[in-house]
Amino acid sequence: MKITEHIASAKSTLFSFEILPPLKGASIKELLGSIDPLMEFNPSFIDVTYHREDYVLKKRADGSYDRISTKKRPGTVAICAALQNHYKIDAVPHLICGGFTKEETEDFLIDLHYLGIENALVLRGDQEKGEERFIPKPGGHAYANELVAQVHAMNQGILLHEETESLPTNFCIGVAAYPEKHFEAVSLEEDMRYLKQKVDAGADYIVTQMFFNNQHYFDFVDKCRAMDIHVPIIPGLKPLATARQLDILPEIFHLEMPEALATEAKKCANNAAIKQVGIEWAVQQGKELIQAGVPALHFYTMSKSDSVHAIASQLF
Ligand code: FAD
Numbered sequence: 001m002k003i004t005e006h007i008a009s010a011k012s013t014l015f016s017f018e019i020l021p022p023l024k025g026a027s028i029k030e031l032l033g034s035i036d037p038l039m040e041f042n043p044s045f046i047d048v049t050y051h052r053e054d055y056v057l058k059k060r061a062d063g064s065y066d067r068i069s070t071k072k073r074p075g076t077v078a079i080c081a082a083l084q085n086h087y088k089i090d091a092v093p094h095l096i097c098g099g100f101t102k103e104e105t106e107d108f109l110i111d112l113h114y115l116g117i118e119n120a121l122v123l124r125g126d127q128e129k130g131e132e133r134f135i136p137k138p139g140g141h142a143y144a145n146e147l148v149a150q151v152h153a154m155n156q157g158i159l160l161h162e163e164t165e166s167l168p169t170n171f172c173i174g175v176a177a178y179p180e181k182h183f184e185a186v187s188l189e190e191d192m193r194y195l196k197q198k199v200d201a202g203a204d205y206i207v208t209q210m211f212f213n214n215q216h217y218f219d220f221v222d223k224c225r226a227m228d229i230h231v232p233i234i235p236g237l238k239p240l241a242t243a244r245q246l247d248i249l250p251e252i253f254h255l256e257m258p259e260a261l262a263t264e265a266k267k268c269a270n271n272a273a274i275k276q277v278g279i280e281w282a283v284q285q286g287k288e289l290i291q292a293g294v295p296a297l298h299f300y301t302m303s304k305s306d307s308v309h310a311i312a313s314q315l316f
Contacts, residue, residue, distance in 0.1 A: 001090055001118070002090075002119060002170075002172035002204070002230075003008070003044075003045055003090070003092065003119050003172050003174060003204070003205055004117055004172050004204045004232065005060075005172075006035070006044040006045065006090070006296075007205070007232050007296065010044075010295070010296075012290075012296055013289070013290045013295065013296060013297060014042045014043075014044040014295060014296035014297075015042065015044065015291070015296065015297060015299075015312055015315075015316050016043050016044050016046065016047070016234070016296050016297070016299070017038060017043060017046060017047070017298065017299040017300070017301050017304050017308060018046070018048075018049060018236075018273065018298065018299070018300050018301060019026060019034070019035065019046060019047070019048055019050065019079075019301055020048075020049050020051075020073060020113070020302065020303045021048060021073040021074065021075040021076055021079050022073065022075070022303070023072055023073060024070070024071065024072055024073065024074060024175065024222075025068075028075075028079065028082065030053045031079070031303060032082075032086065032304050033086050034301070034304060034305045035083075035087070035305065037305050037309050038305050038308060038309060038312065039087060040124075041312040041313075041316045042101055042229065042316075043293050044089075044090065044296065045089065045090040045091070045092050046083055046087075046089060046091050046092065047091075047092040047093075047116070047118065047121055047207075048076050048079050048080050048083070048091055048092065048093050049073075049076065050076045050094040050095060050096050050123075051066045051071060051072060051073040051074075051076075051098040051126075052071070052096060052098045052125055052128070053070060053071050053099055053128075054067045054069075054070060054128075055067050055068065055069055055070070055079055055129060055130070056068050056070055056072070056251060060208045062100070067298075073207030075119055076093050076094065077093055077111055077112065077115070077117075078107070079091070080092075080093045080112075080115070080117055081115045081117070081201075084115070084116065084316045085102045090118070090119060091119075091190055092119040092120065092121050092174065093112060093119075093120055093121070094119060094121045094123055095108065095109075095120045095121065095122050095123065095147065095151075096124065096125030096132065096147075096152060097123070097125055097140055097141040097142065097143070097146070097147050098122045098124065098126070098128070098136070098137070099125070099126075099137055099138055099140075099142075099143065099262070100132065100137060100140050100141075101114070101137055101139035101140050102139060102141065102150060102160055103138060103139070103160060104140075105140075105141070105147065105150060106150070106154070106159060106160055107268050108167065109151060109154055110167070112171070113167065113169045113171075117246070118170060118171060118172055119172045119174065120151065120171050120172075120174070121169065121171060121174040121175070121176070122144055122147050122151060122173055122174065122175055122198075122203070123144055123147075123175070124141075124142075124143055124144040124147070124150050124178055124293065125301040125312070133184075143194070144175060144176070144198055145194065145197045145198045145201045146201075147201065148173055148175060148198050148201040148202050148203050149201040151169075151171050151202065152173065152201060152202030154167075154169050154171070155168070155169050155170055155171055155202070156164070156168075158268050166252050169184070172204050172205070173202055173203045173204050173205075173206055174203065174204065174205050174206065175195070175198040175199070175205075175206055175207075176207060176209065177192075177204040177206045177207070177208050177209070177220070177224075177233070178191060178208070178209045179208050179209065179211050179216040179217050179220035180209070180211060180216050180254060180255050180256060181254070181256040182254075182314060192223060192224065192227060193227075195224070195229065196227055196228070197313075199229050203231060203236060203295050204231055204233070205231050205232045205233075205295075206224075206229075206231055206233045206234065207236055207298055208220070208233065208234065208235050208236045209236060209253060209255065210232035210236045210237060210238040210249070210253060210255065210300055211236075211237075211255055211256075212240070212255065212256065212258050212261055212281065212285070212314045213256055213258050214235075214285055214288050214289060216255075216256070217233075217235050217257045217289070218292065220233070232295040232296075233295075234291055234294070234295055234296045234297075234298045235293075235296075235297060235298065236298045236299075236300060237282055237285060237286065237297060237298065237299050238282075238299070238300040238302075239275075239278040239279055239281070239288075239299075239307040239308065239311060240261065240274065240275075240277065240278030240281065240282075241267060241271070241274065241275050241278050241304070242271045242274060242275075243265065243266075243268075243271060243274055243305055244275070246262055246265055246266070260285075261277070261281050264281075265277050265278070269285050275306075275307055278307060279307050279311055282311045283311050283314045283315065286311060286314075286315045287315065290315065297315065299312075
């Protein structure tokens, strides 16, 4: 079922979450073990992130190093198929521009279609490690709006090099948005113009970057509606869990860490106490968002479900 159909038929705010494929070599059992406790809250869908290739240095016998390209978290498509099979729940693979030619993207989408996967979150991806800015693979897409257009064209039966009536895919297309602005954009207004381009290219819904101050989300939704962006906007939430995240989350995701949350967290003697503060903060965020009638609360679990379980048990 499509995410937009879940939203349209819902009587109240839905629960969903995002997981990461395990590190290469780890068992899928651990991943399923982190998902199992969340099933009691009837998630409507589970997102699975996509991770492009990274580099590792491998020492040669002569002491010099080889730079080896490797994917540290492969398996997005297979995990989606396993989730749909195991839990009978809609899995949403993330699809990125980085590292893909358009032809490779087309084949990836055909795999998804054959597996009965009807949703995809369409993203650009970040720059490769060591690069200053995002560089598309030759023959690939430079921005997410182009990738949205490719998926949308495929939904009309238009492939890259042939037209077909035998493969009408019907992907529901999600895209990312940043209530506090994407870090590369010069202004939120410019960033939102590009967001509108993604919606005009065929995106059916939006998922936001995490935020800890709901006002950013509410202001952002108002601005979207004023710009004629009318698709559902799903808020993304991540509970604070460690002292380190007080600095690292704003640094990586370019977001505001509210003073009140930081002050409470800094009073804590250890990470277990910070985790509890993070849970309480996210519960308050969730209550206010549900009250405002948001379509779903989407949690970034980082494949650790204990905080999200504690939050969901108070909200759903
Ligand atoms: P875009 O929409 O392409 O925007 C990128 C930047 O370019 C923005 O600054 C925008 O303003 C600008 N821009 C957009 N279109 C144009 C244009 N046509 N011309 C000029 N400028 C333009 N990354 C992963 O690698 N894997 C994941 O699984 C993953 N999941 C994510 C899930 C969510 C919910 C979110 C919010 C992010 C996720 N990311 C993931 C991170 C994401 O890939 C990065 O934030 C990336 O830097 C931007 O992706 P985007 O799709 O928003 O890009």
